[in-house]
Amino acid sequence: MDIFDSLESEVRSYSRNWDAVFDSASGSTMHSEDGRTFLDFFAGAGALNYGHNNPVLLRPLLDHLQSGAVVHSLDMKTPAKRRFLETFEELILKPRDLDYKVMFPGPTGTNTVEAALKLARKVTGRTQILSFTNAFHGMTLGSLSVTGNSMKRHGAGVPLTNTTSMPYDGYLEGQVPDFLWLRQALEDSGSGLDRPAAVIVETVQGEGGLRAARASWLRGLADLCHQHGVLLIVDDVQAGCGRTGTFFSFEEAGITPDIVCLSKSISGYGLPMALTLFKPEHDLWSPGEHNGTFRGHNPAFITATAALEHYWRDGRFAADVAGLAAQLREGLSRIAAATEGSVVRGRGLLTGIYYADPEAARKIAAESFARGLLVETSGPRSEVVKTMPALTTTAGELQTGLDILADAAEYVTGEPVTLTSVA
Ligand code: PMP
Numbered sequence: 001m002d003i004f005d006s007l008e009s010e011v012r013s014y015s016r017n018w019d020a021v022f023d024s025a026s027g028s029t030m031h032s033e034d035g036r037t038f039l040d041f042f043a044g045a046g047a048l049n050y051g052h053n054n055p056v057l058l059r060p061l062l063d064h065l066q067s068g069a070v071v072h073s074l075d076m077k078t079p080a081k082r083r084f085l086e087t088f089e090e091l092i093l094k095p096r097d098l099d100y101k102v103m104f105p106g107p108t109g110t111n112t113v114e115a116a117l118k119l120a121r122k123v124t125g126r127t128q129i130l131s132f133t134n135a136f137h138g139m140t141l142g143s144l145s146v147t148g149n150s151m152k153r154h155g156a157g158v159p160l161t162n163t164t165s166m167p168y169d170g171y172l173e174g175q176v177p178d179f180l181w182l183r184q185a186l187e188d189s190g191s192g193l194d195r196p197a198a199v200i201v202e203t204v205q206g207e208g209g210l211r212a213a214r215a216s217w218l219r220g221l222a223d224l225c226h227q228h229g230v231l232l233i234v235d236d237v238q239a240g241c242g243r244t245g246t247f248f249s250f251e252e253a254g255i256t257p258d259i260v261c262l263s264k265s266i267s268g269y270g271l272p273m274a275l276t277l278f279k280p281e282h283d284l285w286s287p288g289e290h291n292g293t294f295r296g297h298n299p300a301f302i303t304a305t306a307a308l309e310h311y312w313r314d315g316r317f318a319a320d321v322a323g324l325a326a327q328l329r330e331g332l333s334r335i336a337a338a339t340e341g342s343v344v345r346g347r348g349l350l351t352g353i354y355y356a357d358p359e360a361a362r363k364i365a366a367e368s369f370a371r372g373l374l375v376e377t378s379g380p381r382s383e384v385v386k387t388m389p390a391l392t393t394t395a396g397e398l399q400t401g402l403d404i405l406a407d408a409a410e411y412v413t414g415e416p417v418t419l420t421s422v423a
Contacts, residue, residue, distance in 0.1 A: 014376075017365070017366065017369065017376070018369055018374065020032035020033075020034070020036060020038070021033040021034070022038075025040070025052035025053060026051075026052055026053050027051040027052060027053075027054070027390065027392060027393075027397075028040050028041075028043075028051055028052075028389060028390050028392070028393045028394075028397050029052070030052065030374065036372065037372060038369075038372050038373065038374050039372060039373050039374070039397060039400060039401050039404070040052070040374045040389070040390070041373060041374055041375045041387045041388060041389045041401050042374040042375065042376055042388060043388050043389060043390045044264075044270050045238070045264070045376075045388075046206065046237075046238040046243060046264045046265060046350075046388055047264040047265055047270050048265065048270050048390055049241050049242055049243060049264075049265035049268070049390060049391045049392075050265070050268050050269070050307055050311065050390060050391065050392050051390040051392040051393070052270075052390075054268070054269065054307075054392065056306060056307075056310045057268050057269045057303040057306045057307055057310075058269070059306075060302050060303070060305075060306045061269060061299055061302055061303050061306075064080065064298065064299060064302045065299065069298065070298055071297070071298050071299060072294075072296065072297065072298070073296040073298060074291075074293065074295060074296050075104060075291070075295050075296050076296060078296065078298055078301070080298040080299075080301040080302050080305070081296060081298065081301050083301070083305050084301040084302075084304055084305045085102060087305045087308050087309060088102065088304075088308065091308045091309070091312045091313060092247055092308065092312065096247070096248070096251065098256065098277075099279065099280060100260065100277035100278060100279065100280075101277070101278055101279075101280050101282075101283045102275055102276075102277055103115060103275065103276040103277070103278070103285075103290075104273075104274070104275060104276075104295040104296065105274050105275075105276050105290065105292060105295065106274065106292035106293075106294055106295060107263070107272035107273050107274050107294050107295070107297060107300070108138070108263055108272060108274060109137075109138050109143075109235075109237035109238075109261070109263040109264060109274065110137070110138025110139055110140045110143045111140075111263070111274050111292065112237065112261040112262065112263050112274040112275065112276045113137045113138050113142065113143040113146075113200070113235060113237070113261050114138075114140055114142045114143060115261075115276040115290055116198075116200070116233045116235075116259045116261050116276055116278075117129055117142045117143075117146070117198070117200070117233075118142070118290060119259065119276070119278060119282060119284075119285070119290075120197040120198035120231045120233060120258075120259060121197045121198075122284055122285075123197070123231065123282045123284055124197040124198070124229070124230075124231065125197075126194070126195055126196060126197040127162045127194070127197065128162055128163065128164065128193075128194045128195070128196040128197060129145070129146055129162065129163045129164075129196060129197055129198050129199075129200060130163070130164050130165075130166055130182075130196045130198070130199040130200070130230075131145075131146035131147070131148070131163055131164070131165055131166070131199070131200050131201075132148070132165065132166055132167070132168040132171075132200075132201060132202075132205075133148050133165055133166070133167050133168045133171045133208075134148045134149070134168060134171070134205050134208030134209055134211065134379070134380060135147055135148050135165075135168070135200070135201070135202060135205065135208055135235075136148070136149065136152075136202070136205065136206065136207035136208050137200060137202075137235055137237075138237075139152070139155075141156060141158070141160070144156045144160055145160035145161065145162065145163045146163050146200050148165060148208055148380070149207075149208070149380060150380075164193065164196070166181070166182055167181075168201075168205065168208075168211055168213065169211065169212075169213040169214055169217040170211050170213075171211070178216075178217055178220050179220055179221065179224055182224060183224060186224070186228045186230075195228070195229075195230070196230050197230070197231060198225075198230060198231035198232065198233050198258070198259070199221065199225055199230055199231075199232055199233065200233040200234075200235055201213070201218075201221065201232070201233070201234060201235065202234075202235050202236075202238070202239060203218060203234065203236070203239050203244065203249040203250055203253070203347075204238075204239045204243075204244060204249060204346055204347050204348075204350050205378075206238035206239060206350060206378065206386075207238070207378055208378070208379065208380065209345065209354070209378055209379030209380065209383065209384050210345035210346040210350065210351065210352045210354070210378050210379070210384050210386060211345060212345065212346050212347040213253075215252050215253040215254070216253075218250060218253035218255055219253055219254065219255055222253075222255040222256075222257070225258075231258040231259060231282070232255070232257045232258050232259070233257060233258065233259040233260075233261065234248075234249070234250050234255075234257040234259075234260050234261070235261045236248055236249050236250070236260055236261060236262050237261050237262065237263045237264050237274075238264060238350070239347075239348075239350055240260075240262050240264075240265070240266075241262065241264065241265035241266055242265070242311070242312075242317070242318065242321055242391050243265070243348055243349055243350050243388075243391070244325075244347045244348030244349075244350060245318060245321050245322050245325055245347075245348040245349075246318060247312060247318075248260065249347075249348075258278060258279055258282060259276065259277065259278045259279075259282070260275075260276070260277040260278070261274070261275075261276055261277075262274060262275045262276075262277070263275070266304055267297075267300035267303050267304045267307075268303045268304055268306065268307030268308075269300070269303035269307075271297060271299055271300040271303055272294065272297065272300065273297060273300035273301075273304060311391075317391070320391075321348065321349060321391050322348075323395070324349060324389075324391070324393060324395065324398055325347075325348045325349055325351070327395060327398055327399070327402075328349060328351055328387060328389070328398060328402070329344060329351055331398075331399070331402035331405075331406070331419060332344045332351060332352065332353055332387065332402070332405075334406070334417060334418060334419050334420075335353060335402070335405060335406050335409050335417050335419065336353045336354075337417075338409065338410070338413065338415040338416065338417045338418075339355065339360070339409070339413050339415050340356075341355070341356035342354060342355050342356070345384060346386075349387075349388060349389055349391055349393075350386075350388055351387060352375075352378060352384045352385050352386040352387055353384065353385045353409075354379070354383060354384045355383055355384070355385070356383075357383075358377075358379075358381040358382050358383035360412055360413055361377050361379075361382060361383050361384060361385045362377060362382055363412040364385050364405070364408045364409050364412050364413075365377050365385055365408075367407075367408035367411050367412055368385075368404055368405055368408040370408075371404045371407060371408055372404060373401050373404040373405060373408070375387055375401075375405065376388075385405070387401070387405070389401065402419060403419060406419040
């Protein structure tokens with residue numbers, strides 16, 4: 001028994017599946033103390049979209065740390081924050097015609113979700129929030145109240161209230177017209193549904209099984225919200241920052257949410273940082289009404305700015321990601337085709353394979369690890385093998401990962417996979 005097993009709480013999870021002590025990493029590769037090398041298709045659960053220790057971000061980070069510049073500053077003004085705000089406005093908001101105010105909540109995904117829920121209630125004066133089946137929004141009480149997973153909800157230890165869960169796109173397998181119940185319930189004063197403050201949605205359900213909403217479904221949701229004065233919150237904590245191919249995952253649908261949550265890869269380097277974006281008319285906060293000690297982590301502003309400047313100044317990076325996404329989907333489709341009932345789910349570089357037998361998914365992830373590939377599972381029964389490589393992964397690395405996955409799938413299911421190289 002090592003110190004991790006003897007001293008660290010039973011709550012630990014990744015370290016149970018991946019029995020290695022990871023001591024160094026670069027790009028899409030991780031190394032363990034005992035000399036093993038792993039291809040990383042997990043990318044820090046989406047916090048490492050630009051890979052591990054990306055030199056483009058490391059250089060300015062080291063310069064900042066060595067220069068005597070301020071590291072911690074709550075929400076005081078600093079040059080690092082100024083440059084981040086200027087760059088975010090110039091490279092992300094303006095080109096997309098998005099008029100958002102920027103709020104720095106605490107540095108994690110759940111912090112930005114809590115801020116979004118609180119603001120939506122404050123702006124509308126209503127309490128109810130609508131969320132979706134299999135949604136995941138974080139582990140604090142507000143975020144848990146809009147999260148689907150019953151095990152995680154149970155962990156709250158108190159009733160999770162003032163929320164209602166609705167079927168996500170595909171949940172009812174197309175048997176019911178989109179938003180049949182919601183439209184009716186919002187229009188009918190006898191429906192028993194209190195007019196909600198907001199709807200919170202992920203465009204791809206990162207933790208809940210990789211269902212991806214169709215663009216038309218997202219537009220339908222946005223229209224319905226708009227018609228009824230209900231705010232639309234897009235939780236882009238996992239699907240944002242380029243993961244689906246565009247900076248925001250909702251760009252493809254052409255919608256403009258009222259509130260957007262970002263975290264994970266916004267700092268670029270794996271440093272904690274989060275943003276809550278909202279339309280200026282919703283900026284009804286009083287000074288200090290929502291605060292937190294770690295909202296001004298200047299090293300994260302430095303790496304976030306460097307990432308935006310390097311990768312998002314023009315469309316080249318997004319085009320590269322689209323190419324990788326096509327390659328990934330093609331490879332995963334071939335692996336899925338070998339097993340009856342398996343389908344590819346997800347979008348962009350947030351894509352995986354659903355297995356009717358969750359045990360198959362679990363074993364494929366374990367066999368992938370044994371062969372040097374980090375992939376996790378997703379979904380209420382961990383029934384989806386989830387691949388989430390860094391957006392900076394090369395086509396060659398992607399192919400290597402697909403080969404390993406195909407090998408692991410073949411071993412587990414006994415079904416031969418034909419994976420012609422597309423790299
Ligand atoms: N929202 C989404 C969509 C997420 O995927 C996650 C994390 N997996 C969170 C919120 C919570 O982020 P954090 O773990 O940083 O609190």
